[in-house]
Amino acid sequence: MASENVKLEPLGPNKTGPNRIQDDGIDDYDPHLHREVESPTTNAETLIHLLKGCLGTGILALPEAFKYSGMANGIVSTFLIGLLCTYCLHVLVRAQYVICKKLKVALLTYPESMKIACEIGPTCLRRFAPYAPAITNFFLIFYQLGICCVYIVFVGKNIKAVADEYTTNDISLTLYILMFFVPFVAIICIKNLKLLAPFSILANLITLVTFGVVGYYVCQNLPPFSSLPSFGTLFNYPLYFGTTLFSLQAVGVVIALENNMATPKQFRGAFGVLNIGMTLVTIIYVGMAMMGYWKYGDKIESSITLNFPPGDVLAKVIRIMYSIAIYISYGLQGYVPVQIIWSNYMAKSLDNSSRKSLYEYMLRIGCVVLTFLLAITVPLLGLFISLVGAFCLSALGIAFPAIIELCAYWPDRLGPGRWILWKDIGLIIVGIVGLCAGSYSCIYEIVRSLASGQT
Template sequence: MSAENYKLEELEKLKNKYDSEPESNDPSSNYDPHEHRNVPHPTTNTETLIHMLKGCLGTGILAMPEAFKIAGLANGFIFTILIGILCTYGLHILVQAQYVLCKRLRVPLLTYPESMKAALLSGPSAFHKFADMSPYLVDVFLIVYQLGICCVYVIFVAVNVKKLVDEYLPEPMALELYTLILLAPFILILSVPNLKWLAPFSFISNLLTFGSFGIILYYVFSDLPSVEDHHLVGTLYGFPLFFGTTLFALEAVGVVIALENNMKTPKSFGGYFGVLNIAMFFITLLYVGMGFLGYWRYGEETRSSITLNLGNKDLLAKLVLGLNSVAIFISYGLQGFVPVDIMWNTYLFKRLSHLKHAWICEYTLRAVLVIVTVLLGLFIPLLGLFISLFGAFCLSALGIAFPAIMDICVKWPDQLGYKYWILIKDVLLILLGVLGLLSGSYSAIAEIVRKLSIGDYS
């Protein structure tokens, strides 16, 4: 089979998965994928914004003071804003590339993995041979990243609940026991079947999160030391850890794509004043503020989550631990929705749908994924380093490199700008993503190995 015939056949397979419109030879065809979507439980703009805030305002923001400790006040301030802009831009070019591909194929919707495959088939001929494996690669990164988030959430909730409850017990319980006790509640929250039903939980979680932020800021401003006692620039060795932590905190690519795909009015997602920009503006602002002020207040004593710096002796500190534990627990359902959706709808449903009680298999999958994240939390309870590792390894690819590759392919060969400036820009983004993946993963893994070897779980 010739390369061109292979390309056409594979694109036809993608089209046939959906109710595609007949192709038109007119390049200005007015087919709009957004108008042909049929989502069972679509979310409104407000619900999507709530989910986006909840998807990004998780444990990452509470880890930002430690990220600033690694990077320094000046570096942390500047590079958090730059990484926020980078994340937002990466999401924009990803969503735009998906829209263009849907329009070309005349289908209402393509998932991230399907979009990657269609993009590679549309790009330079040298990319075509990678098209078949690309959906599996994207799915692996998405699943590993989302399960990594869930694992971080398990560790976070267990650590905070232990700190909250231990003082009321005759003897402190082991962290492992708290983690196992939380297994059943996490299975229940991941059993909520769709994003529409999760929206009220996300709204409640956002209220709890913002309430806890108010109390944290009260503690921060109550006794601010001199800013001169803090370093402005961190070490080169520590910067990849800062990059991974900040990327983890700001970039929720799996949730964002799932949200855009489930919107009632997806046209409202992009644009200068769309849901994405509004959400990312406030998210970046909150992250810069929490990181800067948290490190300014606690300095070198800053821990992997700022909640652990508050103590648990007075009522407000206990309230923060409780509010954040409940908020992150609820967020587990939103983050866990993505790997469940990928594994069930992409790989398992077509093989098991003939069974009389196929839904039992789906909920078994949900329970198994919870068990996996709980087991990881039991064996490697290093919250801050887990955040850095998953941020650097997965999001450098999913949020930076892959969207840039798709952008090149979608605009190939005659829409790459004056003197190929779009191609040059995208190649630089790809290199940045690869550099962030390699350096951030290496630094995080090296620190995890070092801490495990000396038994330091702080």
């Protein structure tokens, strides 16, 4: 994500604000030409980063999502959701460009884009402008902390699956999770991300090997394809939707990557980085989910690595290695909420404090404590993934981009018949329905599972 301290002062004589923005649509100012990026990435580098940002724990959880949707419905729906996610990312990037052009600024963060969009959009939205950054930051922080919780549960469950083979004692998942508290604190306290770069390379290599091993296991002794149901129940579909959205949507990654490209105009083209990357990601996800569900059926676990034969040495090694990769990724994912909270809500008030560094470390440790408490309270990996996807990404990945686009083109650039207005209202409705229905289904299943003692 770009810096939260972008200066909202236009280069020309106009000032920012809803009544002081040049909106003739033919301005020569090009935000792309005014970006100052220290180390811009090439198209190939951006594509690699996009693939890495999308291919995480979600790909190992998506086979379970097919249990909720059914095989045929899951295949078709995953392609459709992948198309929806890609389109909404296009909408967001394009709308941010339009707003930057109006303001004559090179970059805007997501929260800033929401604030300015509400200021220049329909009158009914302008009252929400002062609160828009905080609302957007809330969803961003919740999303990133949710990912961290998923990572903690993933590591705990996979290490428990290995350790249970060597002990006769039934050690609870909570104890396995707590064993890793100090290492997780240590990695989130690393302020300089360059120190994590070599470990991130290792994590990428482990991820590639893991996918190969998953392919090895799921392609053996497949049952009859016709034995799998084509459709699941309507009530369970929101659980599928949340998990798939969590897996495919990468709104924070996309904004950061586009902002740091050497050739940002090639990000959104028909054969641009975004379309190529999301097409590859969607195909990989569909293939992995289809083969995983085909292999294990209704016995599929919340992470497909938990389905591997417990006595196989290869299965044990891959569980440990991928747990290490996810542990490394925790440091990167945890960095984002810490930076948002610290930069926007704490740093300025502590400028003159001699204990500024101490407070920052306390914030980092506090984030770890919070994620561990949530992980211990709700150690249901699949349902937690679905909840984070439905609650956060329905807003961040679908509804908010539509709101920003609607406002960016308001009032006289909405196309013939004001089709952009009606299309964006449709996307907002989809986002709200996905958030409400997905969150309700997930919370209902979480409560039911916890009440019955399932973990």
